[in-house]
Amino acid sequence: MSQWKQIQHLEIRLLEHVDYLYDDNFPMDIRQALASWIEAQDWETAANDESMATVMFSNLLSELERVRLQEQNFLQRHNMKIIQQQLQVKYTSNPALMARVISTCLREERRILSSTCTQEQGPLEKSLQNSVAFERQKNMDNRVGIIRGSVQLMDQAVKYIEDMQDDFDFRYKTLQSRDQAERNSEQMKQEVTRLQEMLNRLDFKRKEILSKMDVVIKEIDDLMTSQLNPELLNWKRRQQIAAIGGPLLTGLDQLQSWFTLTVQSLFQIKRQLDKLGELVLKVTYESDPIPLQKPQMEERVKYLIYHLIRSSFVVEKQPCMPTHPQKPLIIKTGVQFTTKVRLLVKLPEVDYQLKVKTTFDKDLPPGRVSRQFFILTNNTKVMDIEDYTNGCLSVEFRHLQLKEKKYINGAKGNEGLLSVTEELHSLSFEACFTVQGLTIDLETCSLPLVVISNVSQLPGGWASVMWYNLLTDEPRNLAFFGNPPRANWSQLSEVLSWQFSTLAGRGLNKEQLTMLGEKLLGPHASCSDYQVSWSKFSKENIPGKPFSFWMWLDSILELIKKHLLPVWNENYIMGFVSKEMERTLLKDRDPGTFLLRFSESHLGGITFTWVEHSDNGDVKLNSVEPYTKNRLSALPFADIIRNYKVISDGVVPENPLKFLYPDIPKDEAFGRLYNSQRSKVHPYIPSTLIPISEMRSNVITTPPPSQSPEPPMTPGEFDMLNEHLCTFDIDTVSVQTLLFGGLTLDYLCMKG
Template sequence: MTQWKQIQQLENRLLEHVDYLYDDNFPMDIRQGLSSWIESQDWEIAANDESMAAVLFTNLLSQLDRVRLQEQNFLQRHNMKIIQQQLQVKYATNPAVMARVISTCLREERRILSSACMQEQGPLEKSLQNSVAFERQKNMDNRVGLIRASVQLMDQAVKYIEDIQDDFDFRYKTLQSRDPRPNSETMKQEVTRLQEMLNRLDFKRKEILSKMDVVIKDIDDLMTSQLNPELQDWKRRQQIAAIGGPLLTGLDQLQSWFTLTAQSLFQIKRQLDKLVELVVKVTYESDPIPLQRPQMEERIKYLIYHLIKSSFVVEKQPCMPTHPQKPLIIKTGVQFTTKVRLLVKLPEVDYQLKVKTTFDKDLPPGRVRQFFILTNNTKVMDIEDYSNGCLSVEFRHLQLKEKKYINGTKGNEGLLSVTEELHYLSFEACFTVQGLTIDLETCSLPLVVISNVSQLPGGWASVMWYNLLTDEPRNLAFFGNPPRATWSQLSEVLSWQFSTFAGQGLNREQLTMLGEKLLGQHASCSEYQVSWSKFSKENIPGKPFGFWMWLDSILELIKKHLLPVWNENFIMGFVSKEMERCLLKDRRPGTFLLRFSESHLGGITFTWVEHNDNGEVKFNSVEPYTKNRLSALPFADIIRDYKVISDGVVPENPLKFLYPDIPKDEAFGRLYNSQPSKVHPYIASTLIPISELRSHASTTPLSCQSPEPPMTPGEFNMLNEHLCFDIDTVTQPHFTELLFWK
């Protein structure tokens, strides 16, 4: 079943989240019409490969053409033609953006499907999807709209004051030009009329200044109580999205609020400037404008200053294109990308903002390793034609190099490990508009810099721990005394890793098993505190590796070799050997289950149950399969072709039923790789995994590498006509597995 068909079977609550993913950037009509084709492409790689993205973009248009021509409904054909034209306009010059959009949608779909498999959402995800947030945004929309309407009305009020003043000025100058006759009744009436006009002008000036004061206070309160908290909420959600949490949305909405608020502030500033012009023409004793305007103007400048400074944000945190799902880890000598954005859209500043990026700005030397940016670190912000016209700049080819000191040292005198050192990237620009000059600065979330890919798992553990437990934007000393995480927090993030990297998160039973492995008897307590050291640094008792290293190796194994089997929920996963036996002991002979190895990094094994003639239950486990062996043979094919040689019996497959009682071929049939060889006239060959079951009474050492099976010479000759040895021999407590070419 395609991912899209699974999506369509979700309950309405989750379908609403799916609906939120699709807009003009990637219409749902395309997702529906090309579902199978879309899911068969590698959009993640294309998002960071311009040439591949261009090929996929061309292919997508061709696929749309094919579907459109097959469509019988005229209206649907017309709509698809419009969509096709819109995509060409939007992405023709930047197809990688389209690839990123589609990749994000597919990844978020997987996360939604994963959450549907869990009985309830975790605390972090609940907090991010609270319905109160939607009400809060509605309230924000209404309030920003009311402020804009009030400012527009003040524009009309200023125009009305200008008209009154022009009329007064004309009458006053006309009166001055006449030959004055003090006793003239007409003169008295005109003077009285002018006085009334002046009184009205004074009233209107005071009224407009009072309205301005109210609106300025409203904007100040809006920024303090709503706009800034919304920005901080977005930044917190960006942290959570970086470590695999829900899709980050809302930046366009924030930009709308920031832009409308800035427009209101600049419009009030222009209104104040207009009032100054009016004062130059007409003023009088106790004129309110000269008295109140300077203070108001300072308040307006202060609000503009803080609004613009806070609108300069990192839209895309630093990330290596080779590891798009693990941002905030940078390897020296490898290019990485990052993107900053100004949330205020003002035509006056288009193409004028030059952004400079600096690594570890103002960081004192000696505490951590020192790095510098090799490539060009300055670019001009540009308008994104393919989005909503925001002003942004993307640095795509940044690269770090470590500083070497005269004595040959590298400058790391601290007690922290390389993957616990935190660094940051800062961005600076100078903003000038309408007589105001504002220095802008923002910075990335803390980064981990590695020099070897083997440090990647440890670096990612640090990134997860930091962004899970703090919303501080730049606490570089975090790992000097790292806080603890509750198991409920940590388990949710671990499930996100599986939904992000393996397409499907962990269910409650799997998380319970993981909890038992990490916490032992405390696993049932969701609020139990887990230390950073226990999670990432300490070895599992009796093992040469730690908990996170073990789990990360499993993620890599699933991603590269076990995805189809994992996504079908065939792998029980983290069950212990003891629990495995409890589950299998009462099952039919040949029932087996799949679990990850507890003794090998990145290994998967299967155990099956057998019953002796006397009713005794036996459990047999094959030595774990690791990436090296799975690279040669797909795991589903191993399940299908696996054979055991025991006591001179011709090899047979002992695997009959996937736990609890699913016939093996019924479960794995659609995953088998049954493509015949197309090379002629050669005889087709098949790699078959075979284990030699050795009797416990045998005196042959377990490390024996002899491929000779325990059978009669006649049986061996018969078998040898069909099978060829000398491929691989692996020993273990109960089995020696032999790989045969058939």
């Protein structure tokens, strides 16, 4: 089933996440119309290759035109034409941008699908789900709604007091205008008594409204302290987890609603206090509560407004290079990166030119890092209103670029204490605006960044990003790797599984995680609560190997993403099986049973091992030399399984691979993954690229006398064969793979 068809079977709440992915940048109509074609293209590579992106953009328009002409519905045909024109306008000058957009959409689709798997949720994901439970959101909605209702009622109370005071003021001034002779009359005495009653009632209402305001202000203060700020911190924590492959990040629009309604209530209370101040100027009296209580209440309201708006200034999208959207928070010098900040309050008063300035490593103590950088490109932009985010203010920096500072006499700072990928940096954002007489300084910062100068440092940088965001929720602990904490294997394994679901669409199951745990911790370690050190995970080499555990695992991820995706997503690769476990699994299986596992000795290699029974009944296990990215670039892995042949002692080549472990017929498992394309234009005899291994016995045989010996090789043929012959020993059987020009031997398969 195609990825898009799987998407359409999701429940409504997950379909809402999918809907969020598609907008004017890439319409969902095109995703639907060209689903199979889109999924068959390598958009991630095209995103980093301008010429390839140009070709794929042209092909997309051609495919769209073909589908449009086949469409029978006139209105749909018209809509597709409009979309086609919009895509041309938007991406003709920058086709790589389109490739990045589509690549990101496909990757996020895979992550959404992965979240629906029946795998047991890990402790991190469970804790995140509990923290944003529906009941908490419902309680928050109710509480904010009650506050808004109370503030609205206070508006009516203030208006009532104003009307009452106007009535009192009119009667009082009327009484004052009477002649002196009338003031001692009985009617005047009654009027004075009535005025005194009105003043008493006015005093009561003033005290009452101030008391209600005090209650609401305390309620807002408690709301901010006990719920709103924790919800924001929770969202920031979930942003950290989402950055390293965790569950999709949602809830920012909900936070904006809460922030906006709360700050609107505070501003409304401020206006009510201002109105009460105006009333005092007209009517006041001894022990008037307004002059006594208003100043203190105003200060509290201003304090809450100031801190609420300051905390609403957030980094919506952490810094990320468009060339590596699945690995944010790693920046390469000289390569543009993007980031986005947002103000979670929607107020008409702030809809004006609000400038945001970015600064790199602001206020970083001297000597903290060995390298220092500055932003090469324009670092100031104006916030704008976004309609699709319900009118919030935001700004996206799309063309930031870092450059390393040059040092006099080559002197640097704290050089040598930490590796390049362990040095953490920060990107700060600042703005200032005035609203209703309040001047508010805004400042926020990104999560810690890793700055690299060479793409070979990317795996190490990503290890640092994962370790930091897994183990701390501090927003700016730049000294973290001075003494990095240990990680529980239960949490670390969950993050590692996320890497596979993010890059390959399917996470690791319980058995695979157990195998990985034994690879890292040893067979006797208690994997559930075992503490893993940073050094053991990323810096120390695996015993007997020239690479670390993470380098080995990262190379496997790259291999899957680029060459094994279809096979991996079918769950056909057992993966992290040790040779000992492999022997246990296969020894009692039928001849021709094979399993697929990743090489333990090669970086980014996959091999297969099959069962063979000798004439005397002994079981032999044969393994082929691992296939790496160079060899898999020539032939899809499923076709290698289909076409694989073994020559043994001159016997006619045969394919020893019959059943995928445990007992699935090979063609039943891999049949739909075979490359079935054949030339239909030229009447040539089709050829098939066949991987060959030669098994030699130690006994040298000579041809029978009745047979004519084959002509000897020429010296040139012998040299070419000898040059490309690779030999290795497995279970005392010599397996040799013939390679010509880096490709497996091409046998001509003739039909007819």
